[in-house]
Amino acid sequence: MTRWCFLLGGGDLEMTTIRALVAATLGEEAIRDRGLTWGARLSDYAEDLGVLPPETVPVLVELALDIEPPPGAVVIDHHNEDSGSDRPTSLEQVFALLGLPPSAWTRAFALVAANDRGHVPALRALGASAEEIEAIRRADRQAQGITPAEERDGETATARRRPALDGAVTLVDLPHARTATVTDRLATLDPPPEAVLIRSPTEVNFFGPGPAVRALDAALPGGWHGGDLPRAGFWGRGEPLPETEALLAILADPLAKKG
Structure with a gap:
């Protein structure tokens, strides 16, 4: 063995x-x-x-x-x-x-895997209830070590979100890199935004359609990406941080094509 x-x-x-x-x-x-x-x-x-x-x-x-x-x-x-x-x-x-x-693969495992692959949309596709989704996302934030103060910052940042590219993308400024404090709140909106760009002091993160993720990764290599690609996913990078206008210029074409 x-x-x-x-x-x-x-x-x-x-x-x-x-x-x-x-x-x-x-x-x-x-x-x-x-x-x-x-x-x-x-x-x-x-x-x-x-x-x-x-x-x-x-x-x-x-x-x-x-x-x-x-x-x-x-x-x-x-x-x-x-x-x-x-x-x-x-x-x-x-x-x-x-x-x-x-037989050892439980529903709890399936929910965790879906959450990791595609966040709330993947959980919904699995048939997760609103209570299961809330519990999974709360447990994930706790496992990441997110503090109550960071949760409050995320709530404030979410409330101050603003649109860009004629509403195709939602911009959020967050004072830390705990992006789940924003994306989890945005996921509860009806409808939730399909594309989100979050700027933090140490990194920038995008969550949205797969073609937009691929466009960012091709134009700005050296970061990270993943998720439920090619349908949707995330992209991010640390220093050197690209300017917001440069990121929006990259996103304009793939987001317009999706629309």
Whole structure:
């Protein structure tokens, strides 16, 4: 039997679910968890990699490969080139790696996977109730470590949103990078905006139609993207932060075509 060691990436509901699944299947000794946030890197586990027992296979869960992975390591991810509606989520990949039977795949797992793949629209497509959606999104924000103060900032930023490109995109200025405090609130609107651009002090994030995500990634490489592509997804990047007008110029054509 293969001896796995799971090195966990940035915290969110999917990551906490993966942690619980691995612990229940293999025990806590099969987990290395440094409590990282989004943007976690393999180098964050350099010390752990140096002391793994012989013949242990590292499983790198949503870690940016900023250093060379150990020979034979298994990479688990659902971002950038590994993202899309036709790719299994990280939770689904871990479930398969553990060799668990289909009967062990619960509705709770299905909700977590849908949430990770496509946020609220994917949960609705799965038939989730309003109560299930609210519970999943609340649990995800808690798993990310979002504070009450950040929630209040998100509420204020959402209330101050403004339209651009003749209403094709919603602009939001947020004083931190906890974008779920905005996107979760916008998802409750009737109808919710189809394209959202959120500026924070350290990064900029877009959520919307797949063609717009692809256009941003092509014009401004070096960031991150994922979601339920090619239908819809997200894109973001940190420094150097592009100007809002430059981003809107990139978005104008794909959003106009969608309309």
